[in-house]
Amino acid sequence: MTKDLTTSEVDRKNVLNNSLAISGAYEQIGFRGVMFENKYRFTKQRVAQYYEIDVRTIERLLENHGKELADSGYELFTGIRLKKLREAFQESLKSGHADVSDIDVGDIPDTLENEAFSLRAPSIGIFTFKAFLNLGMLLTGSERAQRLRSIILDIVIDVLNQKLGGKTKYINQREEEFLPSAIREYNYRQEFTNALDFYIEGSKFKYGQLTDKIYKSIFKENAKEYRQILNLNNKESVRSTMYSEVLDLISGYENGFADHLKRKSEALGRKLSVSEAHTLFAEFEKIMEAFITPLREKARSLMASRDLAFREALHEKLKDYINEVSANDFDAFLGERSMDLEKRLEDNKEVFKRLKDR
DNA sequence: ATATACGGCGGGACACGCAG
DNA sequence: CTGCGTGTCCCGCCGTATAT
Numbered sequence: 581m582t583k584d585l586t587t588s589e590v591d592r593k594n595v596l597n598n599s600l601a602i603s604g605a606y607e608q609i610g611f612r613g614v615m616f617e618n619k620y621r622f623t624k625q626r627v628a629q630y631y632e633i634d635v636r637t638i639e640r641l642l643e644n645h646g647k648e649l650a651d652s653g654y655e656l657f658t659g660i661r662l663k664k665l666r667e668a669f670q671e672s673l674k675s676g677h678a679d680v681s682d683i684d685v686g687d688i689p690d691t692l693e694n695e696a697f698s699l700r701a702p703s704i705g706i707f708t709f710k711a712f713l714n715l716g717m718l719l720t721g722s723e724r725a726q727r728l729r730s731i732i733l734d735i736v737i738d739v740l741n742q743k744l745g746g747k748t749k750y751i752n753q754r755e756e757e758f759l760p761s762a763i764r765e766y767n768y769r770q771e772f773t774n775a776l777d778f779y780i781e782g783s784k785f786k787y788g789q790l791t792d793k794i795y796k797s798i799f800k801e802n803a804k805e806y807r808q809i810l811n812l813n814n815k816e817s818v819r820s821t822m823y824s825e826v827l828d829l830i831s832g833y834e835n836g837f838a839d840h841l842k843r844k845s846e847a848l849g850r851k852l853s854v855s856e857a858h859t860l861f862a863e864f865e866k867i868m869e870a871f872i873t874p875l876r877e878k879a880r881s882l883m884a885s886r887d888l889a890f891r892e893a894l895h896e897k898l899k900d901y902i903n904e905v906s907a908n909d910f911d912a913f914l915g916e917r918s919m920d921l922e923k924r925l926e927d928n929k930e931v932f933k934r935l936k937d938r
Numbered sequence: 939a940t941a942t943a944c945g946g947c948g949g950g951a952c953a954c955g956c957a958g
Numbered sequence: 959c960t961g962c963g964t965g966t967c968c969c970g971c972c973g974t975a976t977a978t
Binding site for chain 1: 943944945946951952953954
């Protein structure tokens with residue numbers, strides 16, 4: 581599956597939200613900006629020079645993709661902030677820091693003097709590095725933009741490989757929330773299976789069947805379909821690949837349905853048949869629908885979007901829920917905050933000991 | 939022929955320097 | 959301090975090139 585950056589906003593965001601890839605790109609591309617308010621800044625003119633396009637072309641794109649580029653960090657500077665920015669540019673000009681595009685043809689954008697910009701400009705369009713890349717993804721004509729895109733994609737792949745060693749199966753476990761959610765879910769799972777034992781007549785299929793009902797209700801796939809999409813073999817646990825938000829929701833279903841089952845069975849003063857249990861599940865779903873819908877929408881979107889971006893797994897039935905993966909998610913699963921589960925367990929050993937001894 | 943990308947042109951807005 | 963000339967930027971409008 582090839583990413584088409586020029587036409588798909590989701591693909592663009594999935595690259596731009598990957599802050600590791602962005603800083604990697606900054607190092608590699610060597611198009612230096614001026615640090616201001618913690619970000620590297622570039623004037624519109626200089627960006628135009630880099631891509632070898634007319635300034636007007638950029639402005640046209642700003643008209644059509646203004647929101648997206650602003651999200652990426654494009655800003656119109658005016659007034660006092662512009663003044664501050666100007667000083668920062670002058671400063672870095674003196675220290676001769678900002679300059680020099682390497683990598684390709686030596687046509688270094690001419691001197692900074694005429695670029696360090698006019699003292700009279702009442703306002704000026706400024707790109708951050710991220711916005712600069714974003715623009716490059718929108719330019720169809722510029723050859724340099726084309727080259728830039730392929731460089732960026734290589735970097736993105738490198739970063740993923742470096743961080744995960746190609747193993748994305750358990751990327752869900754790298755985020756902080758996974759462990760507590762998994763533990764909670766484990767407990768509710770017990771409530772659930774106990775309830776199935778107590779209140780439903782014996783059938784060895786009831787567990788799997790009702791679990792599939794939950795899965796289908798949440799993300800429209802049964803366990804078998806899910807396995808196929810994520811390429812899991814029969815040994816591998818489905819739940820250990822799920823994101824914390826999905827696990828939380830499963831906890832809710834399990835706990836809620838266990839309770840529902842209990843009430844019904846006690847009211848009738850007998851165990852329920854398996855088919856009654858199925859009817860009851862439909863009833864439960866109905867009652868809970870209004871309450872659960874917002875959470876479920878969110879879980880579907882997170883699951884479909886992350887699996888596509890991280891695992892290259894497409895959940896066909898959740899296609900409409902695919903969105904970009906947030907910058908926060910990239911950080912949580914790949915960045916500083918992310919961690920292998922083993923390491924997190926190690927770090928929390930004391931806590932677990934206490935829990936165990938209780 | 940139509941749609942799309944691009945660039946030229948000029949008006950409006952504003953900052954700066956300077957004269958009064 | 960104030961008013962004015964000047965330079966520069968943004969942006970809307972329009973013509974041209976190119977692909978479909």
